[in-house]
Amino acid sequence: MKILTSVKILVTIFFLVAVSISCEKKKTAIVKKIDNTAEVKRLTIIADKQFDNVQYDSAYYNYHKILNIADTVKDRVDYVEAIISLGYLHINRGELDESEHITIKAIPHLKYMKKTRFAFNVYMILGFDYIRSDDFEKAHLYFTKAHNLNVSKFRKLESLNCIGDVYFREKKYKKATEIFEKIVNDSFYKKNTEPMYLSDHALAMVNLGTSYQFAKNPKALYYLKKALELRIKAKNRADQAYNYNSLSYYYSDKDLKLSHYYALKAYSIANELDIYPIKYRALGYLINSSTGGDIEKYSQLYTKLIDSINKVKVFGKNQSTYAKYNFNKDKKENLQLKSQKIEHELEMQRQKNRSFISYLIIFVSAMALVFIVFYVIKKGKKESNAEVFKNEMRISEKLQFELEKDIDKILLFSENHNLEKEGNKEEFLSYLNNIYSKTRNISRENSEIAVDENFEKGLKEMISGYTNTNLNIIVNGLNSFSWTKIDRVKKITIFRVVQEVMDQMKTLNNATLASITFEKEEKNIVIMYRDNGTKIAQNYTVLEKRLQNVENRIKTIKGTLNFGTYSESGFKISFKFPI
Incomplete structure (x- = not known):
């Protein structure tokens, strides 16, 4: 309330300053952009x-x-x-x-x-x-x-072709081939025969031909040559060079003369148009298909090309800066020339009667602003320190609660058993691993949450972390809707709520099978937890108290928490929030 009052005072003061200044006679400088x-x-x-x-x-x-x-x-x-x-x-x-x-x-x-x-x-x-x-x-x-x-359909097919190329490079040849076959046989290209569409259809054919080549399918050459016909018809020389490279690669282990012929055609066009990727591949095929002195000739060209590209990578930033400097210089000179042609009638503003009250108001306003800034900063630091201390105490208490018995147990075991024996050593390491797992889990619970495109992956990994030899967890519908459209605060809240529910159910229940289902219902998302535990009936009241924090979290994003009734088949809890 104090901050609010101070802000009101400050706003009033600045309003008075504005009125005071606006009432004084002045002339405004006119600057044309x-x-x-x-x-x-x-x-x-x-x-x-x-x-x-x-x-x-x-x-x-x-x-x-x-x-x-x-x-x-x-x-x-x-x-x-x-x-x-x-x-x-x-x-x-x-x-x-x-x-x-x-x-x-x-x-x-x-x-x-x-x-x-x-x-x-x-x-x-x-x-x-x-x-x-x-x-x-x-x-x-x-x-x-x-x-x-x-x-458009054309752009859909273009991007789908690229997705197929990714699968091909990942050596997922079956998936890639299915995509390329779908594109090549699409009816869209039968209806549209303009050069742009011919080039794109040809690209899909080249990709399909190369896929067939890896699969040793005899149709490979047919599609590579058919693609070249379309590109020649479309009069796209850069694409033709790309096609020649594909044919050179096809013949690289079948007919070196033909491989050399097509690589030379690709290099000639790429060199003329200065297209690095095509030039780079063509030289590699020329080296592979050459004999005698030609090998040295093309090797030198290849080395020279690689060196030039490396220089671009090293000096690229400096060159960009130099170009930017020149453009800025041109811009300034142009502005100066244009400024000379424009008549600037700058009217000098002067205040004739600066009153004492104007200075006083400005001084008081500045002092009030300084006071408010320092007050808010100091209060913010105090609240931040209190929150940090609170979190540290909570983590400390959890570490003590979770690990105290385990540490006592491992100390007692090391005193009473010979750790040189294989059986005792393995049991001792098992105790240590248990302590490590618990501390790791506590660390994970308090770690930062990724709310970008990796949120879904992080949420799934967190849930999977609760799986062990006694408990299997099934996750359904996690990717049935787009998490990128959901607000950052809501994603953090959902992550912590699911984490808290899993913590409590792990402690209070004896389930061997659990499932978490994510569903979209109109403009809401529903998350439902179910398990086959039988122990929850004894701890139902305790669970309700412990999940009070979960309910409070859900309310902050306008959501609701619903406790399912316990039955012999297990326990159910769900929560819903608007997207």
């Missing part, structure tokens, strides 16, 4: 055209210029488009770290974008970055996020 929207639009049209015409260096320069002059709110669409294009350009250069670094800058803007294609492209770029860095778990995550968006 430079509007670069037209220039951003112009550069976007130029850069997009350069990108489509495979003029990647020029496009790269102009996209960076857009990032430096664009207003991230007013020009948000062009700003995010530039980030996405740069993400793809860095992938073509083999600069995966740079691609990831620049692409994640678009993520905060996605919630403001009406069209899902922006989020789709961002997720796809990150998926490409991670799959080429062999981080298959993250690649699968982002390709799946892209696939789950409300996008």
